Structures are given as structure tokens and as C-alpha cells.
Amino acid sequence: xxxxxxxxxxxxxxxxxxxxxxxxxxxxxxxxxxxxxxxxxxxxxxxxxxxxxxxxxxxxxxxxxxxxxxxxxxxxxxxxxxxxxxxxxxxxxxxxxxxxxxxxxxxxxxxxxxxxxxxxxxxxxxxxxxxxxxxxxxxxxxxxxxxxxxxxxxxxxxxxxxxxxxxxxxxxxxxxxxxxxxxxxxxxxxxxxxxxxxxxxxxxxxxxxxxxxxxxxxxxxxx
Amino acid sequence: xxxxxxxxxxxxxxxxxxxxxxxxxxxxxxxxxxxxxxxxxxxxxxxxxxxxxxxxxxxxxxxxxxxxxxxxxxxxxxxxxxxxxxxxxxxxxxxxxxxxxxxxxxxxxxxxxxxxxxxxxxxxxxxxxxxxxxxxxxxxxxxxxxxxxxxxxxxxxxxxxxxxxxxxxxxxxxxxxxxxxxxxxxxxxxxxxxxxxxxxxxxxxxxxxxxxxxx
Numbered sequence: 001x002x003x004x005x006x007x008x009x010x011x012x013x014x015x016x017x018x019x020x021x022x023x024x025x026x027x028x029x030x031x032x033x034x035x036x037x038x039x040x041x042x043x044x045x046x047x048x049x050x051x052x053x054x055x056x057x058x059x060x061x062x063x064x065x066x067x068x069x070x071x072x073x074x075x076x077x078x079x080x081x082x083x084x085x086x087x088x089x090x091x092x093x094x095x096x097x098x099x100x101x102x103x104x105x106x107x108x109x110x111x112x113x114x115x116x117x118x119x120x121x122x123x124x125x126x127x128x129x130x131x132x133x134x135x136x137x138x139x140x141x142x143x144x145x146x147x148x149x150x151x152x153x154x155x156x157x158x159x160x161x162x163x164x165x166x167x168x169x170x171x172x173x174x175x176x177x178x179x180x181x182x183x184x185x186x187x188x189x190x191x192x193x194x195x196x197x198x199x200x201x202x203x204x205x206x207x208x209x210x211x212x213x214x215x216x217x218x219x220x221x222x223x
Numbered sequence: 224x225x226x227x228x229x230x231x232x233x234x235x236x237x238x239x240x241x242x243x244x245x246x247x248x249x250x251x252x253x254x255x256x257x258x259x260x261x262x263x264x265x266x267x268x269x270x271x272x273x274x275x276x277x278x279x280x281x282x283x284x285x286x287x288x289x290x291x292x293x294x295x296x297x298x299x300x301x302x303x304x305x306x307x308x309x310x311x312x313x314x315x316x317x318x319x320x321x322x323x324x325x326x327x328x329x330x331x332x333x334x335x336x337x338x339x340x341x342x343x344x345x346x347x348x349x350x351x352x353x354x355x356x357x358x359x360x361x362x363x364x365x366x367x368x369x370x371x372x373x374x375x376x377x378x379x380x381x382x383x384x385x386x387x388x389x390x391x392x393x394x395x396x397x398x399x400x401x402x403x404x405x406x407x408x409x410x411x412x413x414x415x416x417x418x419x420x421x422x423x424x425x426x427x428x429x430x431x432x433x434x435x436x437x438x
Contacts, residue, residue: 032434038407042434046438072437077403077409080437105436107430109321112433112436138436139436140435140436144274144275145274145275146273146314147273147431149274152274156435186432191435217435
């Protein structure tokens with residue numbers, strides 16, 4: 001566990017060292033609705049919005065809303081595979097994205113860890129299709145005991161690497177997320193924290209985006 | 224540029240249609256939020272809770288018991304509030320094995336559990352347990368095995384402190400956690416077997432939802 005935290009810390013530091021160019025700050029609230037179905041199937045519907053408060057100058061700007069639907073099937077006790085679709089509504093354009101993912105999650109003594117490998121393809125009018133290969137490692141650490149119970153706080157840490165190809169261009173994005181979560185009830189969780197995203201640092205001026213992330217998870221049909 | 228979205232690009236002139244679209248997308252988000260909150264409030268159902276406590280808040284009798292033992296790691300104390308009971312648990316490592324010792328709320332010794340590898344079990348017990356599990360499940364994976372020691376407080380304490388080959392007066396059971404598939408669904412089950420590998424009881428482990436970490 002200590003090694004993981006050190007790794008995350010070093011990743012953050014190396015990311016911040018690169019951070020010398022544009023900065024954007026904003027808010028990114030999301031709502032996740034999950035519904036379980038028989039035979040290990042489940043569906044997740046997500047609504048996420050982004051609003052910027054600073055982008056080289058202090059100015060409010062509504063950016064986009066994402067609507068996504070992902071269906072997953074548990075194929076082994078710790079493995080889920082899934083696919084879905086995302087619709088991105090920006091101010092003046094619409095993007096469509098197909099998503100495929102495989103997740104490996106395991107409960108250890110005192111925390112839970114998940115590895116997610118994801119591919120996606122983004123389609124947009126008058127633009128080449130963008131292909132991405134992503135890897136994310138996440139961990140949920142209970143702050144009051146060995147497991148996350150109702151009415152308890154937890155810490156969620158994510159580190160994601162996104163490789164992106166669009167025509168002949170390649171870019172990498174690094175995401176570091178630290179969230180404080182609270183289990184409101186067996187079916188509701190609320191998380192708040194920082195989502196830091198760094199990209200364009202390979203071929204150009206790096207772009208730093210820091211979002212205040214607020215996530216609500218609701219599981220339909222759970223008591 | 225391959226960036227997800229180029230937010231640094233200058234804004235295009237906005238016509239009325241664009242403003243309307245912007246408003247409608249915003250409205251859709253707010254509407255979704257309100258809709259969600261109205262689906263069902265944050266209902267609080269009955270639950271079990273386990274949380275860390277400081278050693279000074281553990282019952283004196285439990286502290287005395289634990290202080291008589293030697294561990295390789297720091298001792299962590301937990302309080303578990305169930306539907307009809309409260310227990311105090313001390314967890315620590317000794318010889319690279321996880322020890323968990325449970326007491327009642329007032330510090331009365333209940334049991335001691337030591338997590339072990341399957342090969343630690345006597346061969347005859349191991350084969351009886353695997354036989355019983357194979358009979359019940361087509362496919363399964365052993366996730367955890369704990370040896371459970373119950374009996375008189377002083378006898379168990381002497382056993383834990385000294386000669387672990389002499390278990391006279393102590394009831395030994397094996398707690399086996401498996402993951403398996405039943406009726407097409409993956410689940411975790413906790414089995415309890417006697418010292419000789421006879422089936423005693425089983426229960427399903429209700430795990431926390433994983434969507435907060437999977438998506």
C-alpha cells in the first residue's frame with residue numbers, strides 16, 4: 001500500500017514538473033445510475049457536465065455534457081467486461097464515442113483495488129476519428145475500519161494513462177484523481193475531490209486541467 | 224491536435240440557435256439531477272458497521288488478553304456493531320499470519336482466528352473440506368482460510384502463547400471463504416467446517432457494490 005501511495009505521489013510530482021503552460025480550472029459534477037440484472041449483467045448510465053471558471057482568465061464558461069450508457073458482464077468473480085456509448089454535447093458540436101472496457105478488481109485487507117483497461121473511438125463531423133487506449137488503476141481506502149460501511153468516509157485514488165491517436169498525431173494524457181467519498185446508504189455514495197489532467201506535453205505546450213469533481217453513485221434496486 | 228477537446232480555441236460567434244442548444248443541454252443536466260433525487264430519497268436501511276477504535280477504548284479484559292501475547296505488527300482495534308450484538312476485535316500479525324481475536328463488548332473472549340494457507344490444514348481435513356465444496360459447487364476458488372479457536376479464555380491464551388500442538392480443551396473449526404457461481408451469479412460464501420472437516424454451516428457474504436470503482 002505504501003509503495004502504491006509513493007508511486008502516485010511520484011507520478012503527481014513528475015506531472016507537476018511538466019506543468020508549465022496553460023491552466024484551466026472548473027467543476028465536473030456527475031451522476032451515475034447503476035442497475036444490476038440477472039446472470040451477472042449490469043448497466044451504468046452516467047451524466048457528467050463540465051463548466052470552466054478559469055482558462056487563462058477568470059471567466060465562467062459552460063463546456064459540455066456527457067451522457068453515457070455502459071453494459072457490463074461479470075465473467076469471473078473479479079473481472080467484468082463491457083461496452084457502451086457516450087454522447088458528448090458541446091456548445092456547438094456533438095461527438096459520439098464507442099467504449100469497450102475490462103476491469104479487474106480485488107479486495108485486499110484494508111482496501112480495494114481495480115485495474116481498468118479501456119479502448120474508445122470518438123467520432124465527430126468534419127474531424128478524423130480519435131482512437132484511445134487507456135489504463136487506470138483505482139483504489140478505495142476505508143477511513144474508518146477495514147471495509148467501507150454505510151455512513152463512513154473513504155478515500156478514492158485514481159491514476160490513468162490515456163494514449164490517443166488521431167490520424168498521424170499521438171498524444172498522452174495523465175489523470176490523477178483524489179476523492180473523499182461518503183457512503184450515504186447501501187445504494188448511494190457521494191464523492192468530492194480533485195481531478196487533475198495533463199496532456200499535450202509530448203509534442204507541444206502542456207495543458208493542465210484541474211476539475212472539482214463531484215460524483216453521485218446511485219444503485220437502483222438496492223436496499 | 225489529438226486533445227480530447229480544445230478548450231483554448233477561440234469561441235465562435237454565437238447565434239440564437241446555439242444559445243438555445245446550450246440552454247437545453249444545461250436544462251437536461253439539471254433535470255436529470257432532479258429526476259434522480261426524486262427516484263428514491265437517501266433511505267437509510269439497517270446495517271452493520273465496523274470501525275477502528277483506539278486501544279485505550281478497548282475493554283480492560285480484552286486489553287489484558289492481548290497484552291499477554293506477542294505480535295510482530297502493531298495491534299489494530301476495531302468495534303463491530305451488528306444488528307443485535309457489539310463485538311471488539313484485535314487484529315495483528317504474528318509469524319506472517321493474520322491473527323484476529325474477538326471479544327464481547329465487555330471484553331469477554333469469544334474466539335481467535337488465524338489466517339492460514341490451505342496446505343497448513345491436516346491432509347484428511349483438507350480433503351474432506353475440498354470434497355464437501357466440490358460436491359456443492361461445480362467450480363469454486365478458495366479466497367481465504369481461517370482456523371478458529373474457541374473455548375476457555377485461559378486455555379486458548381496458553382495455546383496461543385505457547386505450545387500450539389497441544390489443543391486440548393479447545394474447539395477448532397475452519398472458516399473457509401470461497402468465490403463461486405450459483406444460478407448464474409458470482410458470489411462469495413463463507414463455510415464453517417469442524418476440526419475433522421465436517422460441514423457445520425454456510426452463509427453468503429454481501430460485498431460492497433463495485434460500480435464506484437469499476438466505471
